[in-house]
Amino acid sequence: MTLTTPAAPAAPAATELLDADFYGFQHQLTATEQAAVGRVRDFMEREVRPVADDYWDRAECPVHLFKPFAELGSVGAAWAETAQFENSAVFRGWVGMELARVDSSFCTFIGVSSGLAMSSIGLGGSAEQRAQWLPPMARGDLIGAFGLTEPLSGSDTARGLRTTATRHGDTWVLDGAKRWIGNATFADVVVIWAKDTADDQVKGFLVRKGTPGFTATKIERKQSLRIVQNADITLDGVEIAEADRLQGIDSFKDLANVLRVTRDGVAWQSLGTMIGAYEAAVRYTAEREQFGNPIASYQLVQDKLATALGNITASLAMCVRLAQMQDDGTQRDQHAALAKAFVTTRMRETVALAREVCGGNGITLDTGVARYFADAEAVYTFEGTRDMNQLIVGRSITGHAAFV
Numbered sequence: 001m002t003l004t005t006p007a008a009p010a011a012p013a014a015t016e017l018l019d020a021d022f023y024g025f026q027h028q029l030t031a032t033e034q035a036a037v038g039r040v041r042d043f044m045e046r047e048v049r050p051v052a053d054d055y056w057d058r059a060e061c062p063v064h065l066f067k068p069f070a071e072l073g074s075v076g077a078a079w080a081e082t083a084q085f086e087n088s089a090v091f092r093g094w095v096g097m098e099l100a101r102v103d104s105s106f107c108t109f110i111g112v113s114s115g116l117a118m119s120s121i122g123l124g125g126s127a128e129q130r131a132q133w134l135p136p137m138a139r140g141d142l143i144g145a146f147g148l149t150e151p152l153s154g155s156d157t158a159r160g161l162r163t164t165a166t167r168h169g170d171t172w173v174l175d176g177a178k179r180w181i182g183n184a185t186f187a188d189v190v191v192i193w194a195k196d197t198a199d200d201q202v203k204g205f206l207v208r209k210g211t212p213g214f215t216a217t218k219i220e221r222k223q224s225l226r227i228v229q230n231a232d233i234t235l236d237g238v239e240i241a242e243a244d245r246l247q248g249i250d251s252f253k254d255l256a257n258v259l260r261v262t263r264d265g266v267a268w269q270s271l272g273t274m275i276g277a278y279e280a281a282v283r284y285t286a287e288r289e290q291f292g293n294p295i296a297s298y299q300l301v302q303d304k305l306a307t308a309l310g311n312i313t314a315s316l317a318m319c320v321r322l323a324q325m326q327d328d329g330t331q332r333d334q335h336a337a338l339a340k341a342f343v344t345t346r347m348r349e350t351v352a353l354a355r356e357v358c359g360g361n362g363i364t365l366d367t368g369v370a371r372y373f374a375d376a377e378a379v380y381t382f383e384g385t386r387d388m389n390q391l392i393v394g395r396s397i398t399g400h401a402a403f404v
Ligand code: FAD
Pocket: 112, 146, 147, 148, 149, 153, 154, 155, 156, 179, 180, 181, 182, 224, 225, 228, 230, 378, 381, 382, 383, 384, 385, 386, 387, 388, 402, 403, 404
């Protein structure tokens, strides 16, 4: 018997090399959902990728792209009032992943309105409030923001909020300060979370642009998610009608339902951020030659790319299952917390590996990984730091709350 060496498999096409969906999770999406994801992907490649580095460098936000993006029909896909077709949480997460894959700032800019602000109204608003706000926000006619964090209260917002809401008849008066609030300098409506001075419980308020006593000042010199316009807000005797208090929010527990859903979104965003960095690294290592060969041909470089792809694949599996649990109603806070902590940690490792294989050029915007590398830091911290999310999981494992 003659032993023959098996023929080497054909080299994968460039598009396959760049396909980070290694186990084919896209088949979880329906044909309609895949077509919608394709439209989002085209939009991001056509409208956002060519300008992202320059906007990032100037720390400016392409606000004018909000409306054209909304016209694609995926903003508001979670709500009966605004969904354009039947869709799953996997689809909605996937859209966020596609945004972050091109630019994590753009994903945040859209997500603050379509995720944080619309979810606050969708989950915490009355039928009238949902009907009033969700359709114009889904069309991109109104942009939202979400004001929870304060200068003196970040991780401990569950008990540490200092912004107050005092009721006088049918009017509430808000006093306090907020920090880090994305979109707040231009948003048409900012959801402000404050403690009711009567019962000490957290309530949500829809503060419209231009309301007297509301001031938003851009936070300058930020080195992560530079496109996102984050603001310090002051609330000085801001009067809000009872009709603009979110009618379904009576305590922090109700707000936690909003945070659970949006935490899922940040896990998908982290996944997109690491895919963007990984794809840029694959491209760079194929082109860059050292010692007479493309660096992609060296074992140590391949090890890093394989580690990155493993991180992406494990995270994608986790995100898909998490989304399915959102749809079947079995998802709890600890499930979202585990995904946020795990995926952001893998993201941090992945963007660092991607940066590393690009050598010195990896710290310039030109190589296409530096932006993801810098942006990962903010994503790692917002929507609950890794520590906070680990503690939520730890509480569910042990029954002991270890926050204080
Ligand atoms: P801190 O709470 O001061 O934490 C500092 C460190 O201490 C962290 O490492 C933390 O894990 C650790 N720590 C705190 N408590 C404990 C404990 N009990 N045990 C162990 N470790 C602990 N907020 C909004 O409301 N709306 C927004 O739109 C928004 N956008 C943001 C955008 C960006 C770019 C950033 C950076 C933040 C944004 N945030 C927003 C705020 C964000 O959610 C907070 O930054 C985050 O919750 C952490 O709070 P902190 O920054 O005050 O950190």
